[in-house]
């Protein structure tokens with residue numbers, strides 16, 4: 001049942017070894033926590049909470065250090081998605097990001113969704129967009145249909161044109 005996650009985990013741990021890193025217990029826990037999360041995009045605090053929910057004896061600082069080291073090894077990427085804290089994701093599966101400006105959810109889409117945009121912008125302006133660091137902002141499906149408590153948060157004030 002967990003074969004996909006296990007396969008991904010093995011692949012990532014192999015990558016750590018390839019990069020000359022050791023696979024420590026903490027590194028494995030951090031990778032597992034990121035694979036297990038529903039959207040695979042976690043703040044440093046989320047990772048700490050996930051690791052410590054299973055192993056309360058790990059210090060926060062150990063988890064933070066591990067996250068930094070995995071980032072150095074290129075196994076994990078740190079991304080600033082919006083105004084909130086940076087999120088970390090595993091860099092082994094190429095993908096682009098959809099960020100909901102209302103609830104903050106991060107969704108993954110295939111890496112080629114922006115290819116046409118990149119081409120068109122390059123042709124028109126010579127500017128080369130880096131799609132990996134260009135999250136697409138908007139509203140997630142739930143927020144688009146939901147009339148929940150936060151639904152008025154981003155509605156611009158109604159204003160008559162002068």
Ligand SMILES: [Zn+2]
Nearest residue numbers: 041089095097
């Ligand atoms: Zn991501």
Ligand SMILES: [Zn+2]
Nearest residue numbers: 100103140143
């Ligand atoms: Zn949303």
